[in-house]
Amino acid sequence: MNRRLWATLAVVALIGITGCLxxxxxxxxxxxxxxxxxxxxxxxxxxxxxxxxxxxxxxxxxxxxxxxxxxxxxxxxxxxxxxxxxxxxxxxxxxxxxxxxxxxxxxxxxxxxxxxxxxxxxxxxxxxxxxxxxxxxxxxxxxxxxxxxxxxxxxxxxxxxxxxxxxxxxxxxxxxxxxxxxxxxxxYYLDRDLLIFGGLFAIGLTAAIGGSLYYYRQIRTLRRKREDVDADVDIDIEDDDSGPPPGMG
The missing domain is CATH 2.60.40 (Immunoglobulin-like)
Structure with missing residues (x-):
C-alpha cells in the first residue's frame, strides 16, 4: 500500500514540475x-x-x-x-x-x-x-x-x-x-490575390448572366408554345360552331 501511495505522489509531483516548467x-x-x-x-x-x-x-x-x-x-x-x-x-x-x-x-x-x-x-x-x-x-x-x-x-x-x-x-x-x-x-491578402479573386468573380458573373439568358430564352420558348396551343384550341372551337349538330341540319 505504501509503495502505491509513494508511486502516486511521485507521479503527481512529476506532473506538477512539468506544468511549472x-x-x-x-x-x-x-x-x-x-x-x-x-x-x-x-x-x-x-x-x-x-x-x-x-x-x-x-x-x-x-x-x-x-x-x-x-x-x-x-x-x-x-x-x-x-x-x-x-x-x-x-x-x-x-x-x-x-x-x-x-x-x-x-x-x-x-x-x-x-x-x-x-x-x-x-x-x-x-x-x-x-x-x-x-x-x-x-x-x-x-x-x-x-x-x-x-x-x-x-x-x-x-x-x-x-x-x-x-x-x-x-x-x-x-x-x-x-x-x-x-x-x-x-x-491581410496579397495583391495577386485580387487578380485571382477578380478572375473568379468575372467567371461567376459571366456564368450567372449566361444562365439568366438561357432561362429567359427557355421561358420565352415555353410561352410561344403555349400561345400556339391556345390558338389551335380557339380554331377548333370556331370550326365546331360553324354548323348545327348532326341530325339537325
Missing part, C-alpha cells in the same frame, strides 16, 4: 540574431514579414513582462518567442543573456534588464494573419509585408477598428492611437 522557448531560440527597427513613437510596433513578425515594446517603469497566446478555447499557453533583445535608453542593445526568463504551462515571463527602454522579440506567424495578445495597452503600429493590403473586407479582417491606414515605403501600415482590447488581429 512548461514548454517555453529554448535558449537557442531566445539567443537568435535579429535586426530590429527601434525608431518608433508607438507603445508597440509590429513589423510583419512572410512567416513571422517582430514586436518592439516601449517599456516604462516595468521590471518584467508575461507573454502568452490564447487558443480557440481561450486557454493560455507560452508564446513561442525568439531573438529577444533589450535596448537601454542610452541606445545600448543587449541580447538574451541579459534577461531572466522562466516559463510555465500558461506563459513565458521575461525579467527585464532595466525598468525603462525597449523590448523586442520575434514570433512565427500563420500565413497572412497576425494575432497579437495586447500585453501592453496604448498605441500600436502594424506594418504589413510589401504587396499586401486590407482594403477589401471579403479578403481581410482587422480588429479592433478605429485605425488609420497609411503607406510607408510601399508597405501598408495600420495605426491605433489607443488599443484597450485583449487581442489585435490582422488578416
Amino acid at each position: 512548461g514548454g517555453g522557448p529554448s535558449e537557442e531560440d531566445l539567443g537568435e540574431n535579429a535586426t530590429y527597427d527601434w525608431e518608433t513613437n508607438a507603445n508597440v510596433s509590429i513589423n510583419v514579414t512572410d512567416d513571422r513578425y517582430q514586436a518592439v515594446y516601449n517599456v516604462t517603469n516595468q521590471t518584467r513582462m508575461d507573454v502568452y497566446r490564447e487558443d480557440a478555447l481561450g486557454s493560455r499557453e507560452p508564446l513561442e518567442i525568439r531573438a529577444i533583445q533589450f535596448r537601454y535608453t542610452n541606445g545600448t542593445v543587449v541580447n538574451a543573456s541579459a534577461f531572466n526568463v522562466s516559463s510555465n504551462n500558461e506563459r513565458t515571463r521575461l525579467g527585464l534588464p532595466a525598468e525603462r527602454g525597449q523590448l523586442a522579440f520575434t514570433v512565427q506567424q500563420d500565413n497572412k494573419e497576425v494575432l497579437v495578445q495586447t500585453f501592453r495597452k496604448g498605441s500600436y503600429n502594424v506594418t504589413l509585408p510589401e504587396g499586401t493590403g486590407v482594403g477589401i473586407p471579403l479578403l481581410a479582417r482587422v480588429s479592433p477598428g478605429g485605425f488609420n491606414e497609411t503607406t510607408v515605403d510601399g508597405r501598408t501600415r495600420l495605426q491605433w492611437n489607443d488599443v484597450q482590447s485583449d487581442t489585435l488581429v490582422v488578416q
Whole structure:
C-alpha cells in the first residue's frame, strides 16, 4: 500500500514540475540574431514579414513582462518567442543573456534588464494573419509585408477598428492611437490575390448572366408554345360552331 501511495505522489509531483516548467522557448531560440527597427513613437510596433513578425515594446517603469497566446478555447499557453533583445535608453542593445526568463504551462515571463527602454522579440506567424495578445495597452503600429493590403473586407479582417491606414515605403501600415482590447488581429491578402479573386468573380458573373439568358430564352420558348396551343384550341372551337349538330341540319 505504501509503495502505491509513494508511486502516486511521485507521479503527481512529476506532473506538477512539468506544468511549472512548461514548454517555453529554448535558449537557442531566445539567443537568435535579429535586426530590429527601434525608431518608433508607438507603445508597440509590429513589423510583419512572410512567416513571422517582430514586436518592439516601449517599456516604462516595468521590471518584467508575461507573454502568452490564447487558443480557440481561450486557454493560455507560452508564446513561442525568439531573438529577444533589450535596448537601454542610452541606445545600448543587449541580447538574451541579459534577461531572466522562466516559463510555465500558461506563459513565458521575461525579467527585464532595466525598468525603462525597449523590448523586442520575434514570433512565427500563420500565413497572412497576425494575432497579437495586447500585453501592453496604448498605441500600436502594424506594418504589413510589401504587396499586401486590407482594403477589401471579403479578403481581410482587422480588429479592433478605429485605425488609420497609411503607406510607408510601399508597405501598408495600420495605426491605433489607443488599443484597450485583449487581442489585435490582422488578416491581410496579397495583391495577386485580387487578380485571382477578380478572375473568379468575372467567371461567376459571366456564368450567372449566361444562365439568366438561357432561362429567359427557355421561358420565352415555353410561352410561344403555349400561345400556339391556345390558338389551335380557339380554331377548333370556331370550326365546331360553324354548323348545327348532326341530325339537325
